[in-house]
Amino acid sequence: MRVGVLALQGDVREHVAMLHEVGVTATTVQRPEQLDNLDGLIMPGGESTAIAHLLGTSGLREPLAQRMAQGLAILGTCAGLILLSTTVIDGRLDQWSYAALDVAVRRNGYGRQTASFETELDVVGVGMVPGVFIRAPRIDSVGPGVDVLARHDHGDGLHPVLVRQGAVWGASFHPELTKDTRVHRLFLDSI
């Protein structure tokens, strides 16, 4: 299995280390031809505006859209989730996204950095995993074709934090910042 990690900006190294830990060779993706022959792709955490900008300047934006249309398996964490979403709330006026995952996300929906938090999440089919949320996007709503794999109650009711629509997965949190590889395994097992 060949899995790429989009390596334009963000916590690329942690995702590469996670893949290594579960015995998958990761390739880093900075140029369009590096998308060839991939079975899966991880879009890491980072700043979604910076990554979106760099997708444009690197020439990856359209080729990646084509691979998504062909059904490439993708896991986006935090900024990666934002880039995959259909609707982005509280973003820049010109913020674009791939609309590969039918969810509405609110950028920095839990607040600024002083509100960043750690908690425990119950993931369907996995059990309790650590959830690290850094200036995280909050999933406000999901479309009918979206499976919710984990929810969190931040004092105002349960809402989704890990979702899947076919081959496309999105997490508000950062499984890659912990030592727990089970969310990555769950994604890889689906490929």
Next chain:
Amino acid sequence: MSASHGGSTVGSALVKRGLADMLRGGVIMDVVNPEQAKIAEDAGAVAVMALERVPSDIRRDGGVARMSDPQMIKDIQAAVTIPVMAKARIGHFAEAQILQALDVDYVDESEVLTPADEENHIDKWAFTVPFVCGATNLGEALRRIGEGACLIRSKGEAGTGNVVEAVRHLRTINAQMRRLASADASELFALAKDLQAPLPLVQEVAETGHLPVPLFCAGGISTPADASLVLQLGAEAVFVGSGIFKSEDPVRMANAIVEATTHYSDAAVVAKVSTGLGSAMRGAETSTLETRLAERGW
């Protein structure tokens, strides 16, 4: 300081360092107003540092340099969606408390401002907001981490447009880490004493070969080639101060440094973005400076 409510914990070392992890491979730009902050965000900056004067102007104007006016920080927070950092004077924990109350995303306890305490840095463990601190060598970096810093930047010599000090500091930190990695366990006690650094942190670096927090580079970066240089020397992201808004064409310079930071090991990309950029900031020879900012902090 971490605190728990309803099963969630804020302010833990993991979430503080986590934001620094998210900034890796990016450019953090000094901005003095919302218009510059928008230019930075448009160009792909991962964060902005809100301050009243860029370091080259602080150097020119002289006088005491302090924390920025809260109104100016709020205006910049309202203008962009990316993280906003702000500077507090070394040891000035009351300025840091104000910045935390303003909900900035990172506090830079910075030698660019006039130090408020010549013996003690801020106890950064006491805060929910994370701190970045400058360092010229490994001992200084580990002392700051011991005090709770979650991100280290090599100091360089801010406001000069001259990368020579940043290179010196990065090379020094890396050489000292290599020395620790090759030492045997019984040598680490004496090395910790020489570095004047906490022994557990010295042992951790000896074991892992790198700092326990990300290492970024600051001070004197003013061209795409400078960014490529310091990233190849092991920096994980760059702070650019005067280098963008003191250049001839800030929009192009900002875009070029962002692209060079992502593709730092691809000389063809760095060459392309360096072409026809206009002049970089004028810069200064560091041997002729009256004030060496890097000597502030200890």
